Amino acid sequence: MDPNPLLSVSNLSVNFGGLRALSNINLTIKHGDLVGLIGPNGAGKTTFFNTLTGLCKPSTGQIMFAGFDLTNKAASYISRQGIARTFQNIRLFKSLTVLENLMVACHQNINYSFLTGVLKSKKYRLEEEAGLEEAKRILEIVGLSHHAHELSVNLPYGDQRKLEIARALVTKPKLLLLDEPAAGMNPAETQELLSLIRYLRSDLGITILLIEHDMNLVMNLCEHIFVLDYGMLIAEGTAAEIRSNEQVIQAYLGADV
Amino acid sequence: MGKRNLISVGILAGIYLIVQLLVSRGVLLAYDLQILGLVCINIMLAVSLNLINGFTGQFSIGHAGFFGIGAYASAYLTVVHDMPFLLALIIGGLFAALIGICIGLPTLRLEGDYLAIATLGFGEIIRVVILNIPAVGGARGFSGISRSTTFGTAYVFMILTVIILKNFISSKHGRACIAIREDELASETLGINTTFYKVAAFTIGAFFAGLAGGLYSHFMGYINPAANQIGFMKSIDILIMVVLGGLGSITGSIAAAIFLTLIPEFLRSLAEYRMVVYPIILILIMLFRPSGLLGGKELSWDVLSSFYRRVTGKAQKQQGVSTNGS
Numbered sequence: 001m002d003p004n005p006l007l008s009v010s011n012l013s014v015n016f017g018g019l020r021a022l023s024n025i026n027l028t029i030k031h032g033d034l035v036g037l038i039g040p041n042g043a044g045k046t047t048f049f050n051t052l053t054g055l056c057k058p059s060t061g062q063i064m065f066a067g068f069d070l071t072n073k074a075a076s077y078i079s080r081q082g083i084a085r086t087f088q089n090i091r092l093f094k095s096l097t098v099l100e101n102l103m104v105a106c107h108q109n110i111n112y113s114f115l116t117g118v119l120k121s122k123k124y125r126l127e128e129e130a131g132l133e134e135a136k137r138i139l140e141i142v143g144l145s146h147h148a149h150e151l152s153v154n155l156p157y158g159d160q161r162k163l164e165i166a167r168a169l170v171t172k173p174k175l176l177l178l179d180e181p182a183a184g185m186n187p188a189e190t191q192e193l194l195s196l197i198r199y200l201r202s203d204l205g206i207t208i209l210l211i212e213h214d215m216n217l218v219m220n221l222c223e224h225i226f227v228l229d230y231g232m233l234i235a236e237g238t239a240a241e242i243r244s245n246e247q248v249i250q251a252y253l254g255a256d257v
Numbered sequence: 258m259g260k261r262n263l264i265s266v267g268i269l270a271g272i273y274l275i276v277q278l279l280v281s282r283g284v285l286l287a288y289d290l291q292i293l294g295l296v297c298i299n300i301m302l303a304v305s306l307n308l309i310n311g312f313t314g315q316f317s318i319g320h321a322g323f324f325g326i327g328a329y330a331s332a333y334l335t336v337v338h339d340m341p342f343l344l345a346l347i348i349g350g351l352f353a354a355l356i357g358i359c360i361g362l363p364t365l366r367l368e369g370d371y372l373a374i375a376t377l378g379f380g381e382i383i384r385v386v387i388l389n390i391p392a393v394g395g396a397r398g399f400s401g402i403s404r405s406t407t408f409g410t411a412y413v414f415m416i417l418t419v420i421i422l423k424n425f426i427s428s429k430h431g432r433a434c435i436a437i438r439e440d441e442l443a444s445e446t447l448g449i450n451t452t453f454y455k456v457a458a459f460t461i462g463a464f465f466a467g468l469a470g471g472l473y474s475h476f477m478g479y480i481n482p483a484a485n486q487i488g489f490m491k492s493i494d495i496l497i498m499v500v501l502g503g504l505g506s507i508t509g510s511i512a513a514a515i516f517l518t519l520i521p522e523f524l525r526s527l528a529e530y531r532m533v534v535y536p537i538i539l540i541l542i543m544l545f546r547p548s549g550l551l552g553g554k555e556l557s558w559d560v561l562s563s564f565y566r567r568v569t570g571k572a573q574k575q576q577g578v579s580t581n582g583s
Binding site for chain 2: 103112171
C-alpha cells in the first residue's frame with residue numbers, strides 16, 4: 001500500500017434515519033489514479049460522492065485528503081482543498097452563458113475584497129482578466145470555445161455534461177469526481193468523453209474517480225474498480241478481477257436459486 | 258475614465274441641471290420636486306431589494322422594515338442628539354445593516370415561501386417595536402425632523418447606490434450571489450460559502466434601504482409607523498417595483514420605480530378611479546411581460562451601441578464600410 005495516498009477513507013458510514021446508506025467503507029486512492037465506482041442502483045454510489053464533497057455528513061468514520069481531515073467539513077471548504085465534482089442530474093447555472101458558468105467557478109482563483117470589486121480598481125481588472133484567461137483555456141480543453149457566449153441551458157445534452165466537467169476543472173482540483181459522465185450520451189460523444197478523461201489524467205495530472213453504469217466504458221478506462229452493493233464495498237481490483245468476482249456477479253445478476 | 262463614463266456623467270449632471278432650471282423658471286413646483294425626490298428614494302429601495310430578491314434569489318418581503326430603521330434611527334440622532342445630518346444618515350444605514358445581519362443569519366436558512374413569511378414577520382416586528390418606543394413618538398409619529406434632504410441629496414445618493422450595486426453585481430462577489438440564485442448546491446461545491454454571501458447580500462440590501470429611510474424622514478420632516486410607511490404595505494410596494502421591472506435587472510428596477518412613483522400622479526385627474534386603473538396597469542404589464550419590463554436584461558452602453566450598429570448596419574454594408582466595436 002502507498003504510504004501517502006491522495007484520498008483515504010476509513011470506516012465511513014452514513015445513516016439516513018434508520019437506513020444505512022453506506023456502511024464501513026474503507027478505501028484509498030493514489031495520486032494519478034483513474035478509478036471507477038460501480039454498483040447496482042441504490043447501492044450508495046452518489047451518497048458516497050455527496051459525503052466526500054461535504055453535501056452529506058458521515059455518521060462515523062474519517063475522510064483524509066492530501067493530508068487534511070475533511071470529515072464533517074463544509075462543502076465550500078472541501079472544494080478549496082481540491083475536490084471537484086459533477087452531478088448525475090446536471091446542475092449548471094442555467095440562465096448564465098457558458099463562459100459565465102466558468103467565471104463563477106473562478107471564485108477561488110480570483111482574489112479581491114468587496115471594496116476592490118465595488119471600486120473596480122486596477123487589481124480588479126487584473127484578477128478578472130486572469131480568471132477569464134483561465135476560463136477560456138479550460139473551455140478550449142473541453143472543446144466548447146465556440147459555444148462560449150451561448151446560454152448553458154441551450155447546449156446539447158452531451159455538451160452540458162462537458163461544461164459541468166469544465167466548471168469543475170476551473171477550480172483546479174486534485175481529485176475530480178464524475179457522477180455518470182456518459183449518461184445519455186451517444187456513442188460518438190462517449191468516445192470524445194473517454195479521450196477527454198484520459199487527457200485530464202495523463203496531461204493535467206488529475207486523479208479521477210468516476211461512477212458509471214456503462215460497464216464497457218468503466219472496464220476500458222479504469223485500471224482500478226470499486227464495487228458497492230447495499231452500502232457495502234463488496235469488491236475492488238482490476239477490470240479482469242472484477243469481471244470474474246463471484247460477489248459482483250451475484251450483486252448484478254442475483255444469486256442462483 | 259473612459260469616454261462612455263464621461264457621457265454618463267454628462268447625462269446625469271444634465272438631468273440635474275434641467276430639473277434645477279425648470280424649478281427656477283417655475284415650471285416645476287415644490288410639490289413636483291418632492292415627487293422627484295421620492296422617485297430617487299424609491300429607486301434606492303427597489304435596486305437594493307433587487308440585490309436580495311432578483312440577484313441572490315432570496316425572496317424577502319420585509320424590506321420596508323430596514324427602511325423604517327434607517328428613517329427612525331437617523332431622525333432620532335439628528336433631533337435628539339443634534340448629530341450632523343450626513344453622519345446620522347450613514348449611522349442609520351449601518352444600524353439597518355446590523356439588524357439585517359441579525360435577521361439574515363437565522364432566516365436565510367429557510368427557502369422560498371418560508372423565507373418570505375419569516376421576513377414578512379420580522380418586518381412587522383420592527384414596525385411594532387418602533388410603534389412602541391415613546392422616544393420616537395410612538396403611534397403619533399415622529400415630527401419635527403429637520404428637512405435636510407433636498408432633491409439634490411436624494412439624487413446623488415440614488416446615483417451612488419446604483420453605481421455601487423451595479424459594480425458589486427459584476428464583481429466575483431456578485432457572481433457568487435447570482436450562482437446561489439441559479440443553484441445553491443452547485444455553488445457550494447465550487448467553493449462558494451453560500452451562507453456568507455446570502456447574509457452579505459441581505460446586509461448590503463438592508464444598508465441601502467436604511468440609507469433611503471434616513472433620506473426619506475429628513476425629506477418629509479415627519480415619519481409614522483403606519484403599514485404603508487414602514488410596514489408590509491410599503492414592502493409590497495417595493496416588491497412590485499422589483500418584479501415589474503424584472504428580477505435581476507437594475508435598469509428594470511429603476512424604470513419601474515420611476516414609473517410606479519409617477520403614475521399615481523398622472524392618474525390624479527381620474528380621482529377615485531385611480532385605484533382601479535393603477536392595478537389594471539399592473540395586471541396588463543404582468544400579462545404581457547411576465548418576466549418584468551426588462552426581464553433579466555440590462556440597458557447599458559454595450560446594448561445601445563450594438564442596437565445602433567444593427568440599425569445602421571444596413572447602410573454601412575451598402576457603402577462597404579466595416580463596423581468596428583469601439
